[in-house]
Amino acid sequence: MSVVRNVELAPPSSRRGLAVLFPGANRWRVPLSVLTLCILPWVLPSQALAVNVLIYGLLAVGYNLLFGYTGLLSFGHAAFFGAGAYATGIAIGTFGVNWFVAMVVGLAVAGFLATIMGMLAIRTRGIYFSMVTLALSQLVYYTALQASSWTGGENGLRGFTVSTLSFPGFSLNFLDPLVKYYAITIVVALALWFVSRALNSPFGAVIEAIRENETRARACGYNVERTKLLSFVLSGILCGLAGTLSAMHLSIVPLDSLHYQTSGLIVMMTLLGGAGSFFGPFIGALAFLLMEDIFSLWTTNWQLIVGVIFILFVLYLPKGIWGTLISWGKGR
Amino acid sequence: MTKGIDKLVQRPISRRTALIGLVGTAGALSMPWIARAQAETIRIGFPTPLTGPFAAEANDQVRSAQLAVKLANDKGGIAGRKVELLVRDDKLNAGEAATRTLELIEKDKVHAVVGALSSAVQLAVNEVTRARNMIYVSISQSDTINEIKDFSPYTFHEALNPTMTTAVVARHSFQKGSKVAYLVADYAYGHEMLTGFKRAAEVIGAETVGEILHPFGAADYSTFIPTILSLNPDILCICNFGRDQANSIKQAVDFGVKDMMKIVVPVILHNQRLAVDPEVFEGVVGGANYYWGLEETVPSAKAFNDVFRAEYKGAIPTDYGAYGYTGVASLLMAIEKAGGTEPQKVIEAMEALKYDVAKGEQFYRKCDHQSVQSVLVLESKAKSDMKSDADLFKIVANEPASESILRSCSELGFKS
Numbered sequence: 001m002s003v004v005r006n007v008e009l010a011p012p013s014s015r016r017g018l019a020v021l022f023p024g025a026n027r028w029r030v031p032l033s034v035l036t037l038c039i040l041p042w043v044l045p046s047q048a049l050a051v052n053v054l055i056y057g058l059l060a061v062g063y064n065l066l067f068g069y070t071g072l073l074s075f076g077h078a079a080f081f082g083a084g085a086y087a088t089g090i091a092i093g094t095f096g097v098n099w100f101v102a103m104v105v106g107l108a109v110a111g112f113l114a115t116i117m118g119m120l121a122i123r124t125r126g127i128y129f130s131m132v133t134l135a136l137s138q139l140v141y142y143t144a145l146q147a148s149s150w151t152g153g154e155n156g157l158r159g160f161t162v163s164t165l166s167f168p169g170f171s172l173n174f175l176d177p178l179v180k181y182y183a184i185t186i187v188v189a190l191a192l193w194f195v196s197r198a199l200n201s202p203f204g205a206v207i208e209a210i211r212e213n214e215t216r217a218r219a220c221g222y223n224v225e226r227t228k229l230l231s232f233v234l235s236g237i238l239c240g241l242a243g244t245l246s247a248m249h250l251s252i253v254p255l256d257s258l259h260y261q262t263s264g265l266i267v268m269m270t271l272l273g274g275a276g277s278f279f280g281p282f283i284g285a286l287a288f289l290l291m292e293d294i295f296s297l298w299t300t301n302w303q304l305i306v307g308v309i310f311i312l313f314v315l316y317l318p319k320g321i322w323g324t325l326i327s328w329g330k331g332r
Numbered sequence: 333m334t335k336g337i338d339k340l341v342q343r344p345i346s347r348r349t350a351l352i353g354l355v356g357t358a359g360a361l362s363m364p365w366i367a368r369a370q371a372e373t374i375r376i377g378f379p380t381p382l383t384g385p386f387a388a389e390a391n392d393q394v395r396s397a398q399l400a401v402k403l404a405n406d407k408g409g410i411a412g413r414k415v416e417l418l419v420r421d422d423k424l425n426a427g428e429a430a431t432r433t434l435e436l437i438e439k440d441k442v443h444a445v446v447g448a449l450s451s452a453v454q455l456a457v458n459e460v461t462r463a464r465n466m467i468y469v470s471i472s473q474s475d476t477i478n479e480i481k482d483f484s485p486y487t488f489h490e491a492l493n494p495t496m497t498t499a500v501v502a503r504h505s506f507q508k509g510s511k512v513a514y515l516v517a518d519y520a521y522g523h524e525m526l527t528g529f530k531r532a533a534e535v536i537g538a539e540t541v542g543e544i545l546h547p548f549g550a551a552d553y554s555t556f557i558p559t560i561l562s563l564n565p566d567i568l569c570i571c572n573f574g575r576d577q578a579n580s581i582k583q584a585v586d587f588g589v590k591d592m593m594k595i596v597v598p599v600i601l602h603n604q605r606l607a608v609d610p611e612v613f614e615g616v617v618g619g620a621n622y623y624w625g626l627e628e629t630v631p632s633a634k635a636f637n638d639v640f641r642a643e644y645k646g647a648i649p650t651d652y653g654a655y656g657y658t659g660v661a662s663l664l665m666a667i668e669k670a671g672g673t674e675p676q677k678v679i680e681a682m683e684a685l686k687y688d689v690a691k692g693e694q695f696y697r698k699c700d701h702q703s704v705q706s707v708l709v710l711e712s713k714a715k716s717d718m719k720s721d722a723d724l725f726k727i728v729a730n731e732p733a734s735e736s737i738l739r740s741c742s743e744l745g746f747k748s
Contacts, residue, residue, distance in 0.1 A: 048431050048435040048439070049435065155452045155476055158459045161459065252426060252456045252460075254426030300387065302383070
């Protein structure tokens, strides 16, 4: 497998990253990221916002694995986010299982859905891939809308509030905003560590090879379809994890979490932060949610401001906030 | 070997314990603030969809709620404390509403929450507030929130619910043997109204000839209207809300529907009537919680209209706006009676409260905390009958407050 690392393709950005700004920082990117996240609740306007940054950041990180690193633009990732959230909520609310089991159920359902959707979608490319993922996720949306005895339909899923996280020997008050924040941070930290490992593995190099030049990667003997599918499923599971955390955080699952607008939101956050960078998606989620939070207190036309800022980014800073910072560092 | 494993196992636990210790210390440090809370301002959270298709109604709610707070402060506050209203935009999105409510509770330390304007959104707010023992007064129509699954002692519902609205509207517009066709917005509000109307129609002996669903926020209704015409009903019952109401009625009228049948809506909206010409709504019948014209017969309505006019340069309060006023005013009366914001005492005070702030006597039913109140049936006036620009509706009926139009407590799942 070491052969993979010797393939001369475009330099994988995963190993570029922070290293340019601070030599050696890349090695510590997970601890540094987690440290940054630990400070958030003390600097943001509210802890509920900080938890949302964690959840949407993780969602964007999962999406980035497919979009930024594998180069597949999916418009259907709300399906995995929502599936994870609904599965967790139903597992707790209807079947009364423990929170941890419910999280595992959420991941399993999101993973299963991602496998099926991935198998159907990766046969197509480019705009067709985006359209197929969009169509399949809308199928999931309408299924949830119709199966109202399970999902609560339009009213959303309710009745599964997790108020304590019980561990063998002790338990945590999950209604306390800070406890909730740091409990979720631990899960996000594990997920970040996993993503970092995956990106540094031969698999990480192959997905970037596919993004840069699919034909060449295929000619080098890699199983492109299988790699794409694996990347799709991993990305789906990470988005599912964000979904389970969102369900536990808000104690509801709104039907909107499956809506294509959520898919669009994920793409927007990833682009805003910087697709194809490790910490960029978190910056994107942070920037978007912060803008929304602050501007909507000032004016009811906050979407206008956010929209203009997004257009400016697409026109002048296509690498996003974090991606631009990195390339500035590189230029020095 | 086992020692090594033990070490590995113990390490994460000790870190967690350290974390809990940290959090515990932080919690202990914040105790004095909690103890000080009694003398401070009474803060009421008010999440409402300032952006989105219900923005007009939401802005009316805010204005009326602010008026209720201002009146309380003008007479020296409630239980000796100032009152503050914290308005937040929930964007008509349940997830956003839950986040905003968490923010109001955790960061702004509100003492109660009033608001929301959609079935899904109010249920989301309710889920967050009831888990944290926070009083919530919902001011948007819903039947689900009355049912035992979503109820909690902290949940109050000031708005009408679809069951009582449709029961009264049907009583004054359906007749035995009437053929009724329904055009229904395909989401919770539409479905609950449809269920209510069919239930009422069964009692009256009216016949359902067809149910047509349209997507929420639809702009084009021309495809549904030929189907409705072919059903040949006596009454077309259009169950939708906000902009959808004006759009669907306008297009139905363009197709000449009104010459062949009567149009009935569950809730006839002041703002939607204002959005189109009087000819469009002329003769349309619908229910309402409030209409300013009540001032001719109800003294509290006159008083409410007068303070509203004085505050907002001659403007008049609207139907959904009035919910903001009655919701906040009833909560403040209960806080006054309870002598503070201690939730259990406020709940007891609300359950015992009889209030008449804008539309005649109201009270919260003990089992489901639904506000028992009068229901109006309005008919939109022809342009020639309008005495002023604000003279929109004729009051067909003012059905007095009665539990008989509600579902019984046992039907909702309560043991009584």
